[in-house]
Ligand SMILES: [Zn+2]
């Protein structure tokens with residue numbers, strides 16, 4: 001209900017006031033669904049090549065994509081993950097407002113930019129299904145929405161790939177990953193996810209959807225659970241990659 005009222009309030013505001021850029025707040029005449037002015041769009045921190053060919057972490061140096069030292073030492077259970085943007089500057093602010101300040105409408109600019117920038121990766125991967133990283137019901141109640149489901153919905157429509165909205169579920173609440181060390185992050189998540197309908201993922205290529213790739217522990221745990229349920233390939237996309 002809260003979510004519906006917020007969406008209604010945003011729609012009314014758009015009717016009464018000209019749309020403004022989500023980043024610099026200047027009026028945008030042809031805002032479309034993006035609501036980001038051309039200057040701010042160009043200024044977004046891209047997570048483009050060269051990146052790790054497995055986890056997608058952007059490299060500082062020039063050159064081709066190649067596996068990073070972490071992925072060589074301990075190959076993750078997903079075949080490839082990519083982010084559209086680096087989690088810094090305006091991208092970090094947008095995601096923060098989206099997740100923590102209840103601005104669910106920011107799924108639109110974040111999702112549309114991700115859909116555009118990661119379209120070549122998705123075309124090369126050819127996943128059968130998109131599956132959002134789930135939230136535990138207690139977190140879902142306090143936030144009012146699962147950001148990965150909202151993004152997954154939009155990406156599913158843009159890429160024409162079915163979204164298995166509740167393909168995975170959280171079986172227990174876990175402390176936010178951001179508050180934990182790298183070691184704590186992987187044990188924190190052990191056994192925290194389950195596949196709801198194994199038949200629907202059996203022998204399929206599932207592409208996970210989340211907002212931010214931090215250490216990859218969440219995606220790795222989801223990928224393990226999906227593989228145990230019979231998935232033949234698991235890949236992942238996120239809006240942003242945190243350094
Ligand atoms: Zn702007």
Ligand SMILES: [Zn+2]
Nearest residue numbers: 052055068071
């Ligand atoms: Zn890597």
